[in-house]
Amino acid sequence: MEPKTDRQADLVAQARQLAALFAVRAAEHDRAGSFPHDHFEAARRAGYTAAAVPEAYGGGGYGLDDVALAQIELAKGDGSTALGLAMHLMMCGTEGQARQWPEAARQRIFRAAVQDGALLNNAAAEANLGSPQGGGRPETTATPNGPGRWRVSGRKTYTTAAPVLTHFITYVAVEDGSGQVGRIAIHRDLPGVRVEETWDALGMRASGSHDVCFEDVLVTDEDFLTRSDPERQRERPAAWFAILVGATSLGVASAARDYAVRFARERRPIGAPGPVATVPHVREQVGRMDAALMAATALLMQTSEAWERDPDARPRLGPQVAASKRLATNTAVEVVEVAMRIVGGVAMHRSEPLERYFRDVRSGLINPPIEARALETIASAALDDPE
Structure with missing residues (x-):
């Protein structure tokens, strides 16, 4: 799909340039399970990491539709890097619009x-909790430690891009008798923050989706971003997350499609009357x-x-967001x-x-909303x- 505006075209062109750079070492990082620090530094230098920050705060001010189209192009170069950048852009874009x-x-x-x-992502999932979308209370806690001070302890899983994140937006149980949960911005340089390199997975092997441990990390009231009842975690459609995961999956699938088409055009077995592209079954x-x-x-x-186009309609777009993510990830596979x-x-x-x-597209299946929850939202x- 081609860009519809000049601004969109600029972001897509930037994503294509980065994708070409990422593709050079993508296989190497995948094979070693190493983290592509150079890819993220290139994205920083290009200004891509500021794309979803609102213009009022000095960022690119790009919307979900702009970023989704760019992410499809970016993921053609390296799915792991694209996924990590999607998580950061999701955080910036979501907060830029929700202003929570x-x-x-x-x-x-x-x-x-x-x-x-600076790069940020949620540190939300846990081994026993799973996704916060289920409405459960996390085992990671924020305990009062004097007036306006808190002590955070716990362990988070699936923290994509953990090796380069500067801010972990950490989902905690607020242990002050309120029964609330909260999200706290915890800088990686605080004492007690530790990334444990646990990610050794089938796909997105270079995504650095490691565990993050918080061991009596001291924070203040100013570090709290939100506090609410657990049920409120499910109130808003998580459009930026779902759409950008879907876009990343489609980008990887498009790269596979391009490879197969190139192969069919160029491959001509000995004795065959023409290239593979002339075989009816292949054309089908x-x-x-x-x-x-x-x-x-x-x-x-269309969904993005x-x-x-209509911010007032966003609360009603949950089923369409779920359908879009579901179709994108299943189609990619x-x-x-x-x-x-x-x-x-x-x-x-x-x-x-x-x-x-083949391995990378499977990661989209386990990112929320998963199949069952997406279908329940639609139903x-x-x-x-x-x-």
Whole structure:
């Protein structure tokens, strides 16, 4: 899908340049499970990490539709890096629109993102809690430690881009008798913050989605970003998260599609009357890939454009957001599998990127909303909401 505005075209062009750079070492980082620090530094230098920070705070002021289109391009170069950047952009874009944090904290963190290249992500999931979308109370705690002071202790899992994050937006149980939960901005340099390199996974191996441990970390009231009842965690559609995960999945799948098409055009077995691209079955499969990608991308972009076009309608977009993410991630898996069938045995080689794409697209399936929760959101709008 082509950009619709000059500003969108500029961001997409920047993403394409970064993707070409990321692609050079993507396989190396995947094989070693190493973290691509150089990729994030390049994104910082290009200003891409400030894209979703509102213009009022010195950022690019790009909307969800702009960033989603750019993320599709970025993920063609390296899915792991694109996922890490998606999490940071999601944090900036979500808060830029929702404005849930205290103004002083928002100014401080956004200024750091723009001027210093600060990177942030949620530190929310836990081994026993799973995703906070389930409404549970985290085991990570914030305990009073004197007037206006708190002590944070606990362990978080799946903290994508942990090696380069400057701010962990940490989901905690507030242990002051209120029964509330909260989110606290914890800087990585505070004593007691430790990243434990636990990430050794099937896909997105270079995403650095490690555990983060908080051992009696001292924070103040000023570090609290939100406090609420646990049920309120599920009130707002998490559009930036869901859409950017979907966009990243589609970008990886598009890279697989491009590889398979290139292979079909160039591969001509000995004795064959023409290249693989002339085989009717292969042509059918290419059509299947492109049709699926067109449909999933169209719904994803339609949803992100609706989100930007009418802020008042956002609370009603939950089912469409869920459907967009679900279709994007399922389509990505389907497309990569079709690409592997077209290419054949070569697709299994570690020296070629298809097997990495095959593994990477599976990560979208376990990012929220997962299949069952997405379908429940859609069904609830049909069966439970007033007609």
